[in-house]
Amino acid sequence: MERVRVTEGKTSFFAPVQDKNTQFPPGSAPIFYNPRMEANRDATVLFLSAVRPSEYLDAMGATGVRGLRVANETGTHTTINDIDPAAAAEIRANVKDLGLDAEVTCQDANALMSSRRFDCVDLDPFGTPAPFTDSGCRSARRFLCITATDTAPLCGAHLKAGMRRYWARPMNTEYHGEVGLRVLLGFAARQMIKYDRGIKPLFCFAHEHFIRLHLRVVPRVSAAEEARSRIGYILQCPHCFYRAEQAGMFPERRTCPRCGEVLSPVGPLWLGAINDPDLLEEMEARLPTMGLGTAAYLGRLLPLLRAELPTSSFYDYHRVAKRMRTSPPAMDVMLQRVQEAGYAATRTHYVGTGVKTGAPLEVVEAAVRGD
Ligand code: SAM
Missing domain, CATH: 3.30.56.70 (N2,N2-dimethylguanosine tRNA methyltransferase, C-terminal domain)
Incomplete structure (x- = not known):
């Protein structure tokens, strides 16, 4: 396997050369490395530098770049896992080369997360995180981070796949990017609250082909109840731009006050804030010293997120x-x-x-x- 040295943030590591002509879909590459996800990883390194978990699990490591960077750039005690033995060997080589004190495991992520708890759990699978979210919720003590790249099912372009994976009915509206993020957030909340623990969204955004959630886990029944009360629907008129928010388990049958059409329920999804403005402010303050390759992008994103009203659509x-x-x-x-x-x-x-x-x-x- 041909390798190249790659630098992201303040971390240099080896990644297999990705042959775009012969390795399609991307998941068919021997060990996956996607430079286009640098902004996603930068965001997490910045987030973790601010919230400082005591330990971090990169549950699907591939080259290990995410966990390597967390260990190297934030000093967090890190475990990097991948089910693929070849990937685990590459991660071990990278850990050794960087002289990091990181643990490397080679297990099915669901088995690992069912047997051990970590202060912060990070799910970064190919496509949908749905098969890993339940065990991620059980394993995460204080923080849960989730990437989804199956934006077509989440946003309503592939309706049936979205309903199967997230038990939600998205709708391809002009605000479909926000629907995708809120459907994923609602799904994560439902997975968590059955364990009498709540979630508080800290830093959530959509960019290019992915959605990224950084969540606080709150271990109290009252927090689970609070999260439950945030799940509901957007009732969208199929003919005009009218929409209304509705909390609760069951969508109500309402008609559009403008054109009389029956409103279509979009959801269940998360209603309310998706970011913690104080944390975003702290991240903004840290950004200039972090040496992140996508600092310019994050420097535009953070103030936008901080100002965004917590309405569920736009x-x-x-x-x-x-x-x-x-x-x-x-x-x-x-x-x-x-x-x-x-x-x-x-x-x-x-x-x-x-x-x-x-x-x-x-x-x-x-x-x-x-x-
Ligand atoms: N986190 C990596 C990064 O930032 O570059 C990318 C991870 S890649 C999208 C997904 C990885 O998940 C692959 O390396 C694959 O081998 C691994 N994987 C797939 N199914 C898994 C499972 N059930 N348990 C653990 N790892 C799994």
Whole structure:
């Protein structure tokens, strides 16, 4: 196997050369390394440097890059696992080469997480994390991190796969990226609360082809109840941009007050905040000293997330304008008009033309027109 030395953040390691022509899908490569996930790994290194867990499990290591970086760049005691013996051998070689005090295991992640607990558990599988989330919830003491790259099932483009994996009905709306994140978050919450423990989302975002969750696990029945109360639905009009949030286990049958259509339930999904603004502020303060390759991206992302209103959807105001057969104003003007009408309004990290606001659709439309 041909290897190359790669540097990410402050860590140099060896990765097998990835032959894009012969190794498709990506999971068919002998040991997987995807440079496009550097932002995902940088985000986690930054997060862990702020929350400082006592130990960290990289449950699906591949080259081990994620766990190697956590150990090397945050000094956290780390265990790196992969079911593939060839991957485990590569991880061991990388641990030795870097002189790290990290444990390397070669087990099925579900078996490992069912037999041991870790302060922080990280799930980074190919595609869906659904088969690993239950054991991840049982294993994680204080923090649980989850990557999903099956955005088509999560966002509603592959409806049946999404329903099978997450027992949720997504919908391909203009805010589908946010639906995917909230369906995954709702699924993780349901997996956790059956153990009378709650989750608190600390740092969650969607980027390119992945969704990344960093969650606090809260070991109390009251926290599980609090998390349960955050699960519900978006009731979306199939014909216009009207939508309403609804908490609870069962979707209500409601009609659109604008066009009389029966609203389609999207979910169950997580309603409410997906980030902890104080933690994001601390991460922003740490960012300049971390030496991260994607610092510029994270430097734009963190303030956006910190400002984002905790509404469960957003309006793509360019689409609203198109439906109204008018030209959209500049984003700053749009936000100012909604704010002047008496409602909070912010940008969103999902798309550049997204507006988060609690304002009714009529106010959004008036702001688009400039009434
Ligand atoms: N975390 C890595 C990174 O940041 O580069 C990428 C991990 S890769 C997407 C998924 C890895 O999961 C593969 O190396 C694969 O061998 C491993 N894997 C698949 N099924 C597994 C299982 N049941 N238990 C543990 N590892 C598994």
